[in-house]
Amino acid sequence: MTAKTELDRRSFLKATLVAGGSLVFGLHLPSKSRAEERFGIAEPAVAAFQPNAFIKIAPDGKVTVTVGQSEMGQGVLTSLPMIVAEDLDVDFANVMYEQAPADKAFANPMMGTMVTGGSSSVKMFFAPLRKASAAAREMLVAAAAQQWGVPAESCRVAKGEVFHPTSRRAAKYGTLLDAASKLTPPAEPKLKDAKDFKIIGKPMKRLDTPAKVNGTGIFAIDVKVPGMLTASILRCPYMGGKVGRVDEAEAKAVKGVRAVVTLGDGVGIVADNYWSAKKGRDALTVEWDKGPNPNLSSDGIYKMFADGANNDKGLVAKKTDDLAGAKSKAAKTVEAVYWSPFLAHATMEPMTFVADVRKDSAEVWGGVQAQMMVAQVVGKTAGVPADKVKVNTTLLGGGFGRRFEMDYVIDGTLLSKAVGKPVKVIWTREDDMQGDQYRPATYNKMSAGLDASGNPVFWHHRVVNDAIMARLGPGFGFELKPDQLDDSAFEGAHNLPYDLGQMQIDWVRKDTGVPVGFWRSVGSSHTAFSTECFVDELAHAAGKDPLAFRLATLAKHPRHAGALKLAAEKAGWGKPLPKGMGRGIAVHESFGSYVAQVAEVSVDNDGHVRVHRVVIACDCGQVVNPDTVAAQMEGGMVYGLTAALYGEITLKDNRVEQRNFYDYKMLRMNEMPKCEVHIVPSNEKHGGVGEPGTPPIAPAVVNAIFAATGKRIRSLPIRPEELKQA
Amino acid sequence: MTRLSVNRKAYEVEADPNTPLLWVIRDDCGLTGTKFGCGVAQCGSCTVHLDGEARRSCVTPLKAAVGKEVTTIEGLSPDSTHALQKAWIEVDVPQCGYCQSGQIMSAVILLKENKKPTDADIDAAMSGIVCRCGTYNRIRDAIKKAAMNGGAK
Numbered sequence: 001m002t003a004k005t006e007l008d009r010r011s012f013l014k015a016t017l018v019a020g021g022s023l024v025f026g027l028h029l030p031s032k033s034r035a036e037e038r039f040g041i042a043e044p045a046v047a048a049f050q051p052n053a054f055i056k057i058a059p060d061g062k063v064t065v066t067v068g069q070s071e072m073g074q075g076v077l078t079s080l081p082m083i084v085a086e087d088l089d090v091d092f093a094n095v096m097y098e099q100a101p102a103d104k105a106f107a108n109p110m111m112g113t114m115v116t117g118g119s120s121s122v123k124m125f126f127a128p129l130r131k132a133s134a135a136a137r138e139m140l141v142a143a144a145a146q147q148w149g150v151p152a153e154s155c156r157v158a159k160g161e162v163f164h165p166t167s168r169r170a171a172k173y174g175t176l177l178d179a180a181s182k183l184t185p186p187a188e189p190k191l192k193d194a195k196d197f198k199i200i201g202k203p204m205k206r207l208d209t210p211a212k213v214n215g216t217g218i219f220a221i222d223v224k225v226p227g228m229l230t231a232s233i234l235r236c237p238y239m240g241g242k243v244g245r246v247d248e249a250e251a252k253a254v255k256g257v258r259a260v261v262t263l264g265d266g267v268g269i270v271a272d273n274y275w276s277a278k279k280g281r282d283a284l285t286v287e288w289d290k291g292p293n294p295n296l297s298s299d300g301i302y303k304m305f306a307d308g309a310n311n312d313k314g315l316v317a318k319k320t321d322d323l324a325g326a327k328s329k330a331a332k333t334v335e336a337v338y339w340s341p342f343l344a345h346a347t348m349e350p351m352t353f354v355a356d357v358r359k360d361s362a363e364v365w366g367g368v369q370a371q372m373m374v375a376q377v378v379g380k381t382a383g384v385p386a387d388k389v390k391v392n393t394t395l396l397g398g399g400f401g402r403r404f405e406m407d408y409v410i411d412g413t414l415l416s417k418a419v420g421k422p423v424k425v426i427w428t429r430e431d432d433m434q435g436d437q438y439r440p441a442t443y444n445k446m447s448a449g450l451d452a453s454g455n456p457v458f459w460h461h462r463v464v465n466d467a468i469m470a471r472l473g474p475g476f477g478f479e480l481k482p483d484q485l486d487d488s489a490f491e492g493a494h495n496l497p498y499d500l501g502q503m504q505i506d507w508v509r510k511d512t513g514v515p516v517g518f519w520r521s522v523g524s525s526h527t528a529f530s531t532e533c534f535v536d537e538l539a540h541a542a543g544k545d546p547l548a549f550r551l552a553t554l555a556k557h558p559r560h561a562g563a564l565k566l567a568a569e570k571a572g573w574g575k576p577l578p579k580g581m582g583r584g585i586a587v588h589e590s591f592g593s594y595v596a597q598v599a600e601v602s603v604d605n606d607g608h609v610r611v612h613r614v615v616i617a618c619d620c621g622q623v624v625n626p627d628t629v630a631a632q633m634e635g636g637m638v639y640g641l642t643a644a645l646y647g648e649i650t651l652k653d654n655r656v657e658q659r660n661f662y663d664y665k666m667l668r669m670n671e672m673p674k675c676e677v678h679i680v681p682s683n684e685k686h687g688g689v690g691e692p693g694t695p696p697i698a699p700a701v702v703n704a705i706f707a708a709t710g711k712r713i714r715s716l717p718i719r720p721e722e723l724k725q726a
Numbered sequence: 727m728t729r730l731s732v733n734r735k736a737y738e739v740e741a742d743p744n745t746p747l748l749w750v751i752r753d754d755c756g757l758t759g760t761k762f763g764c765g766v767a768q769c770g771s772c773t774v775h776l777d778g779e780a781r782r783s784c785v786t787p788l789k790a791a792v793g794k795e796v797t798t799i800e801g802l803s804p805d806s807t808h809a810l811q812k813a814w815i816e817v818d819v820p821q822c823g824y825c826q827s828g829q830i831m832s833a834v835i836l837l838k839e840n841k842k843p844t845d846a847d848i849d850a851a852m853s854g855i856v857c858r859c860g861t862y863n864r865i866r867d868a869i870k871k872a873a874m875n876g877g878a879k
C-alpha cells in the first residue's frame with residue numbers, strides 16, 4: 001500500500017492508493033442528528049483530518065461510495081452516490097454504495113460513530129460531496145494531462161473517461177489511479193454547472209432495492225455474530241415503574257435459557273435463540289412497582305391540558321403588539337378546541353440491537369439514527385471509552401424518529417455485559433407499542449377573528465403538551481427550564497405563514513410523565529392539523545373559498561402559495577365532485593420543504609371515511625432524486641393518514657392500553673388512496689423529504705370531510721361515531 | 727430432531743415441534759429474509775409458502791411444516807429474476823424494505839392463482855400485509871407489471 005503520508009490538515013480530501021490498485025478519496029462529512037442540531041451540539045474537534053466518507057474508484061472503473069448514513073427507507077444510499085456520480089462524471093450504472101465501516105485498510109477509529117441520519121442528509125452532504133467529487137475528477141484529469149504532456153484545460157471528461165480531443169487520446173479513470181494518487185487535491189475544484197446535470201434531478205433507480213427483494217438486505221434483527229445469544233425482555237408496563245419481586249425459577253427451567261438478568265425496569269431472558277428467550281420470558285413471574293403516577297390516564301391528561309389551556313399563563317412563543325385590541329374590535333370571533341392524541345411510531349422492524357461488550361471495548365450493530373450518541377451511550381453503559389466502541393449501521397426497518405432513542409441500545413449493551421457474550425435483543429411488537437417514546441398528545445385552544453368584511457384581524461393559539469426536550473435534555477447535559485421554550489412542542493404554529501392580523505401563540509408545558517419523543521415531522525405532526533383545520537374554519541366563517549382565503553393571506557410566502565396552487569390545479573380544485581364526496585386542502589412547511597395536499601373523500605352512512613385520492617405538491621428546493629421525493633411524499637402522507645384515521649395511544653392506570661396491530665391499526669392496501677406527487681421546480685436550497693409529507697394530510701382529510709358532510713372533526717383520530725348519519 | 731425442507735434443502739432442527747416456523751427458519755436454518763413484525767398474524771411480514779400456499783410463519787408451528795416444502799424469499803429464485811422481483815426492482819417498490827419479503831411472497835401466490843388480477847383482487851390478496859412505509863401503490867403497480875410480463879414462473 002503506497003499511501004500519501006504527507007497529510008495537509010487544511011485539506012478536505014485525502015487520496016490513497018490501496019491494495020488491489022483502487023484509489024480511495026477520503027473526505028469528512030459534517031453531520032448532526034436532529035437532537036444534536038436542536039441542542040447546537042458541536043462535533044468533537046479532531047486533531048487531524050478524519051475522513052468519515054470515502055469515494056473509491058477501482059481499476060475496472062467501478063465507483064463505490066462509502067457512508068455511515070443510515071438508510072431507513074428514505075433513499076439516502078442512492079441520493080448520496082448520485083451526487084458523487086454527477087461531479088465525478090461517471091455513469092451511474094457503475095456506482096454502488098457501501099455502508100460504513102468498510103475495508104479495514106481505510107477504516108479509522110471514529111468511523112461509523114460520527115455520521116448520523118435525519119431529514120437533513122442531502123442538505124448537509126450536497127456541497128461537500130460535490131466538492132470532493134469534483135476534486136477527484138480534476139486529479140484524474142491532471143494525471144491524464146501529465147501523461148500526455150498537454151494542459152489539463154484542454155482535456156474533457158465524460159462517463160468515467162478523460163479525453164484529449166485535439167490528439168484524440170482517451171484514458172479511462174481506472175488507468176489513471178496510480179498517477180492521480182501522487183497529486184495533491186485541489187483546494188477549490190470547479191463544480192459542474194447545474195444546467196449540465198445528467199444525474200442530479202433525474203429519477204434514478206435505488207441502489208438498495210435488489211437486496212430488499214431477495215432477502216439479503218441485513219437489518220439489525222438479521223445480524224449474526226459468532227457465539228451470539230438472543231434475548232427478550234419482560235418490561236415494566238407502568239410508566240416510570242420498576243421491577244419488584246422476580247420469580248425466575250420457571251423461566252430458568254426453559255430449555256435453551258442461559259441467564260435471567262434483572263434490569264431496573266425489566267427482566268431480560270438470554271437464551272440460545274429467540275423462541276427459547278420468549279418462552280422463558282412468558283414463564284417469568286414479576287411483581288411491578290407501578291411507578292410514581294399509578295392513576296395516570298388519558299382522561300386525566302385531557303383534563304389537565306384543558307385546565308392548563310384555560311388557566312395557565314404559559315410562555316409566549318410569538319406575539320404581535322395588540323392582540324387584546326384586535327380581539328375587542330373583531331366583528332366575528334371563531335373559537336375551537338383541537339386535540340391530537342399520543343401516537344406510537346410502530347416501525348415495521350421492532351426495536352433490535354446487537355452488542356458485543358468486551359473488557360476494554362465493544363462492537364455493536366443496529367439500525368440506529370444517531371451513531372455518535374450510540375457510541376457514547378454504549379461506552380458509558382458498558383464502562384468502556386466511547387472511542388473503543390465500534391458502531392455498525394445496518395438497514396433500518398423504519399425509523400420515523402424512533403431509532404434515535406437509546407433504550408434498545410442500552411438493553412443490548414447491559415445484557416451483553418451481564419453475560420459476557422454477544423447478545424441480540426429483540427423487542428416484541430407489544431414491547432414496542434407499550435414501551436415507545438410517544439408523539440406528544442396536544443390540546444389546542446384556538447380563537448380567531450374577522451372584521452365586518454370577512455378579513456382576518458386576529459389569531460390566538462394556545463398549545464398545551466409535554467416537552468420532548470424536557471426528557472431528552474439531560475442526556476446532553478442540558479435541562480429545559482420552566483421558562484424556556486421547546487420549539488418542538490409548537491413548531492408549525494408559531495411560524496404560521498398566514499397574515500391573520502394580530503397573532504399570539506402561547507405554549508403551556510405540562511409534564512405528564514408519559515415519555516414523549518420525535519415522531520415523523522415532530523411538532524408539525526399536530527400543529528398542521530390544528531392550524532390548517534382552524535384556518536379552514538375561519539375561511540368558512542368569512543364566507544370564502546378555503547383556497548382563495550389562504551392565498552389572500554400568503555402574500556409574503558410565495559413558496560407556500562406556489563405549492564398550494566400547484567396542488568389545487570392538479571386536483572381540479574373547484575371542479576364538481578360526485579355527490580357525497582368532498583375535497584379538502586392544506587399546506588404546511590417543515591424541514592425547509594413546502595407541501596400542499598388535496599384530499600378527496602367520501603363518508604358512508606356508518607361514518608366510515610374513505611380517502612379516494614390525494615394530490616401532493618411539494619417544493620423541496622433543489623431535488624436530487626425526484627423518484628425518491630415522490631416515494632417519500634407518498635409514504636409520509638400514508639404515515640399521517642394512518643394516524644388521522646386510526647392512530648391513538650391511550651393510557652389507563654399508568655399503562656398503555658394498545659398492544660399490537662389489532663388495536664393500533666395500520667392503513668392497508670384496500671384503504672390506500674390513489675396518490676400523485678408533483679414537484680415544484682426549484683433551485684432553492686434543499687429541504688427535507690422524509691418528514692414533510694406527513695403533516696398536511698390530516699387537515700386535508702378533515703377539511704374534505706367538512707366539505708362532504710358539513711361536520712367538523714376537531715379531535716383525532718377521526719371517529720366514525722362522530723360522522724354517522726343519525 | 728425434526729426434519730424440514732426449506733427451499734428444497736433438507737434441515738434437521740432441534741427446535742421443539744411447537745416452535746413457530748418463523749423462528750426455526752431464522753434461527754435454525756439461518757435464513758433471515760423472512761421477517762418478524764407482530765408475532766400474531768397481523769402484519770404478514772413473516773409470509774412463506776407451505777406446499778405452494780401462503781402461510782404466516784409466526785403462527786405456524788414447526789410440526790405443521792413437516793413433510794411439506796417450505797419456500798422463503800431466498801428460495802424464490804437464485805438470482806432475483808422471479809417476475810415479481812424484477813417488477814419490484816423496476817418500480818422501485820421498497821422503502822425501508824422490511825415488509826417486502828412478505829409482500830412479494832404473498833403476491834407470488836396471488837399471481838399463481840390469478841394471472842390478471844384486478845385492483846379488487848389485489849386488495850383482497852394483499853391487504854393482510856402491512857407496509858408501514860406506505861409503498862402500497864407501488865406494490866400494486868409492480869404486481870400488475872409482473873402479471874403483464876407473464877406473472878409467476
Ligand code: FES
Nearest residue numbers: 763764765770784
Ligand atoms: S410476524 Fe407474522 S403476521 Fe406479523
Ligand code: FES
Nearest residue numbers: 822823857858859
Ligand atoms: S417498505 Fe418499510 S415497511 Fe414496507
